[in-house]
Amino acid sequence: MREVEDEPLFIDRVAGLDIGKKEIEVTIRVPGDSGSGRRMSETRTFGATRAELLKLADWLRCWSVGTVGMEATGDYWKPPFFVLEAEGFDCLLYNAGQVKALPGRPKTDRADSIWLAKITERGMIVSSFVPPEPIRRLRTHTRYRRSLVQARTAEMQRVEKLLEDAHLKLSSVASKLFTESGRAMMDAIVAGQRDPKVLAQLARGRMRSKITALEEALDCSFLSEEHVAVLTMMLATIDHHQRQIATLTAAIEQLIEPYARQVEQLDEVPGIGTIGAADIIAEIGVDMRVFTTASHLVSWAKFAPQVKQSAGKRKGGNATGRGNPYLGAALGEAAIGAGRTQSFLGARYRRLNRRMPKKKALVATGNSQLVIIHALLSDPEARYTDLGADYYETRMHVRRQARNHVKGLERLGYKVTIEAMAPDENHLPVTPTR
Template structure:
């Protein structure tokens, strides 16, 4: 039976497409021919990517009556062009390069790429990528830089630990965190020239003092001036990165407080989500959920929805999610693991899936659940998070499932079962 299709073949009358490079860009403009109805006029021109040239191109596009400008996401070169044209009042679309692949067997040049992108764009065969507003872009830059700083700090800490191993100092075997108060005091004493294991072990504090004898064994090594110089340099870098992280945290707090203070408080109620994670999530998805019509759209954009591939009536692949926003995936993955250790609905969901399907699938499933909750909280300012409880499955599914299993077992033994309410 034929069904009505909802596709609309609407031609964008005046459109421009940009093939952006580092030094130059190729601009293809397509507009209707006023003298020959139904025909199109086309202009392809190269421009430098310097600000003055881009603004001159914008004036030319305004003169031609262009309403929409489309460009591919090419490294980071698209960003300044996008921002300038956005400020000039154009409807700017950033599209995924995979959606505009050129037909195979045809030559590929910057000129032909711009023409092809313009033809595809004017026929409404593209969908724009999510580009957040300016304040969210600034927040995203800070949040992502914070992640990079933490990675740099972790790398330097690992170098310091390897250096101690090279000197046969086994501090990391005894202490769970060699960069805690006790560990830093011991390393500072090593750098200052102290080599007596008993003196170094006595610097232990709190619960680590229970391991004095083990610490004395751990500090029996061959720590030299060479090791002292390297360790001093590494610890100085760790301290500098800690200072930088604190400054970035302050900048993030100052930037986000005026427009997202209440949103962070509501996201903080979700198990596994803290204030830092809430800021990172808002930095990646923003506050305006109208860009994502449903929670499923947001999960699909974040690649927290397994893809479906079917051929000849058979499902192909293993239902992988694909590569999405790695910064958002990192935060959601950490939140899912933390929630999995809690006595909440999300924690019980994580443990149930992990038992049956493995930890990785549990992380994706619970991460998607968290993302769905976030979408609802940001879509409705009055919505609040309500935990369903760790016993949700037992209350909703447990009794009926147990009843069916017992009846099935008794019938297998030859009994006829009749149930009456107590």
């Protein structure tokens, strides 16, 4: 047995905060007076109001504490984090799942604050990503806009159910209810119009070719006053959401102006428009030094499958886990949009979708988009250059392409014999397998 020198502490003077809705338990740990390597510790209770948080800041300064660690507890961590950050402290936010109470350890607020202080002084856990204040202001607007868009979509779906209940088959004729034509017909119904022929004549554009079908679909025989009353409220709610979304979009355009260059960079990526770029920047920021590599960003966003293996066996379905839901929604929309384009990302999505479920193909496409986003935001001069929809075909060997086509036809029940038109080293005859 030999003596070894204990590893030095990561930080000498720290504080651990166990945060509640009304009260905060704070433990500070500083070097002892004896100089023998022992530590001094003290725990106090503070309120969660701004005045109490300023008193907490003064107490921490008295002990020359510069680093504060806290657990992400709901939204209650935000006031102490932001106030102490503004007061000049280095605030570290820990994932609640990583600092949970160990078996056999007492679970009290005081014990939790002591444990958080020890975690901080030893550097045991990496702090979670908290964006700077300008990005946080932008995030507040983009997240609420997404919530309003979801609420508007839900209300539109309720309108369709109401029309079906009233035996109005408008959605069976029109591909979308809330077009200029569909909205004009619903407004006319609310105003009291019940003649199917008059309602059908409100069609515009391509809908004019479906006048006869519209007359049959807009039979108001089963429409009651209760249906009309509820439809009126639903349309008013949709209009209200629409106005709020427009107001938020105008505010977002002002908040995103300092990041116009980054928005322009991301806008060039297939599937990501200006709205999607603003949503992505609001979630990950523009300083990619926080995410040391593209793989770090992909892992943080939970767009990389987590492999679990024990005793030589892989467990679970390689799920990615639960990441940032707002970033996930933005990337999901971007992946769907990219899959419809004639681009490298579109070709990648279609290629993956042939051998895996649609959702997995979308996650894999979002993974590629995140790698591109990290590269663009890491270099102010970087511009996106698409590799082309034929990227995989041009890189694949000709004989391999021919073999794949033959196998595809054989799976359909055909016997294939092919011969190269101009045989050379790249175009050799392919012998069928049967």
